[in-house]
Amino acid sequence: MLLRIGFDDTDHYKGGCTTYLCSLIVERLEKKATFLDYPHLIRLNPNIPFKTRGNAAVALKVECEDPEDVVDLVWNVISENYSGKGKADPSLVAIKGEVPEEVKCLSMRALHEFLPLSYVARVLKKVNVEQRFIKRGRGLVGAAAAIGFLESDFIDFTYELLTYRNPEFWGKPRRVEYESIEVMDRALRPYVFANIDYKKKRPLILSHGPDPVIYGIRGDFPSLLVEAMKMIKVYEPIDRWIIFKTNQCTGVHLFMRKKIPVIRPYDSLTVRGIIVQSPIVIKGGHVLVKISDGEKTIDCVFYKKTRLNVIATLIKPGDLIEVSGGVKPRRRGLTLNVEEVKIIQQVIVVEKKPPVCPICGTKMKSKGKNLYRCRRCKYLAEFVDFEIRHRNLPKYPLKQAPSAYRHLTKPREREGLESFIKKGVLIERWHYP
Ligand SMILES: [Zn+2]
Known part of the structure; x- marks a missing residue:
């Protein structure tokens, strides 16, 4: 019998982790079941503020004769190691046979959005999978997501x-x-x-x-x-x-693309838009850039820590960019904390330049708005010259500094x-x- 077990929110070892518990489970389970794959360690949406530590859940895929016995063993190890202290709500989800489409869908959504526990519990009940949990069972979201995540064929790992x-x-x-x-x-x-x-x-x-x-x-x-x-x-x-x-x-957390009007708090995603105002350097050296997709605008923050703040100051109104990152609710509306940026199209920058005197050929000097005077022959001109400034911003995706990397x-x-x-x-x- 094919059996998948996901678990999450088991953290208790003074900030310990679910992976350690998994290592204990694997050692004990080996005698009762055959592992069909490595345990899956699945990271969920990194922008959820009330996540479990590290926001990782684990799933096992085994072949066994007595699934009930295996689920009992896993749950026993989880309960034995639960201290009762702290905020953890250890939770387990078990699925016999193939993973229902609803659960695969939950997995992808748990990576990009904020999913309420009540919604996840409803879906799990509908597809009739086994659940065990302590307290409110907040870990059910991760447990279910971990099972479904690597089941789609195209996913990188x-x-x-x-x-x-x-x-x-x-x-x-x-x-x-x-x-x-x-x-x-x-x-x-x-x-x-x-x-x-x-x-x-x-x-x-x-x-x-x-x-x-x-x-x-x-x-x-x-x-x-x-x-x-x-x-x-x-x-x-x-x-x-x-x-x-x-x-x-x-x-993979940046795969989802959305139009700005439908972006929600805590989404992880990629958005495309045109810069609508010059970048502003804010307190702390971070850079704020406003983009529009024609329907709505959103503020994008390039934090100093990511070292993307430097490139952000070189962006100009009219540039078309693609930004990826996490959406945070702020007092002034939603902001996107940028993890990656790609400059799709750069506007041509035309700058005014003093003209050359038509009489003697000397470079003229500015005398106020669009007014130039030749220093040598005092010729006064009411015209300007223009020059195109070449901008060579990189075209490949720019990533944050390694010290700012997320899992x-x-x-x-x-x-x-x-x-x-x-x-x-x-x-x-x-x-x-
Ligand atoms: Zn002159």
């Missing part, structure tokens, strides 16, 4: 290998040799990515805070991730590790590599223990 600390190290500083990360990155890129912010000489793979993760390496091939793990020097034991198939680093951001170095045919076959050793 990547892998992440996560390593975990022995509980006695939780809360202590992580001691990982930076040089070894750089050696690994140089050897295996571009098939591993987003490991290091070279500009700041800062590793991006390390976890921070009290959670049990040491580091996570992201890449396109599971076997290379195991190679990478062997290359990184860590001064503490790796207690357990596991490879996930994920939607991270695919940029779903497709890193620069992965651009173009997503078309690889990946069969997603399980390698022999994809988790420990």
Whole structure:
């Protein structure tokens, strides 16, 4: 019997994560079921303010003889590890056989929109899938979304290998040799990515805070991730590790395109519009740009942190651009926080230039509005010259700086590599223990 189980909002390990719980579940489940795929680690809409930590949910796809027994086992591990403290509402969704279209649809929407729990609960009830949850079951949205997400054929995906600390190290500083990360990155890129912010000489793979993760390496091939793990020097034991198939680093959260009048708060999307006023540099060095699609306008903010603020100041009224990012409600209406920008068409800039004196050929000097006088022969002219200023803004999509990357951001170095045919076959050793 084919069985899929999704779970979310299990966070409790002093800011721990659902992936750690998954690693415990995989270890126990191996005796009762055959894994048909890596566990799916699905990141949802990053712009939801009341998300669970990291906003990631996990789904398992297994073949088993007794599905009830398997669901019980998974739920037992979740409940055993639930502290009762904090805000988590651990939730589980189980689907036998194929994933209903309604659930696949929920997955895509959970990535781009804000979905109310009541709506998700209604859909799940309608398609008759099993649900278990504690408290209000806020985790149901992620649990259902995680199951459906990688079931569509066209969707790009990547892998992440996560390593975990022995509980006695939780809360202590992580001691990982930076040089070894750089050696690994140089050897295996571009098939591993987003490991290091070279500009700041800062590793991006390390976890921070009290959670049990040491580091996570992201890449396109599971076997290379195991190679990478062997290359990184860590001064503490790796207690357990596991490879996930994920939607991270695919940029899929920006696929939705909308016209401005139908944009809603917390959408993640891409919009196309014409700049209607000169960019304004606001407090903090961020840049505000207003675009219109002919029906309505929206303010787009290019934050300094993304380093896209520089390009934003070069944009001129009349330019046609495509911006991608998250929509936030503000006092003055909706704003789009830009993660990516593409300049589709640049207006030609014509600038006034002082004319040359028709009598002596000297460059004339401005004497007020459209009035020029020749310094040499005092000839007074009431005309101007024009010149076209060439603008060479890049035509390729401009992404935010690596330090501002979100889990779903497709890193620069992965651009173009997503078309690889990946069969997603399980390698022999994809988790420990
Ligand atoms: Zn002259």
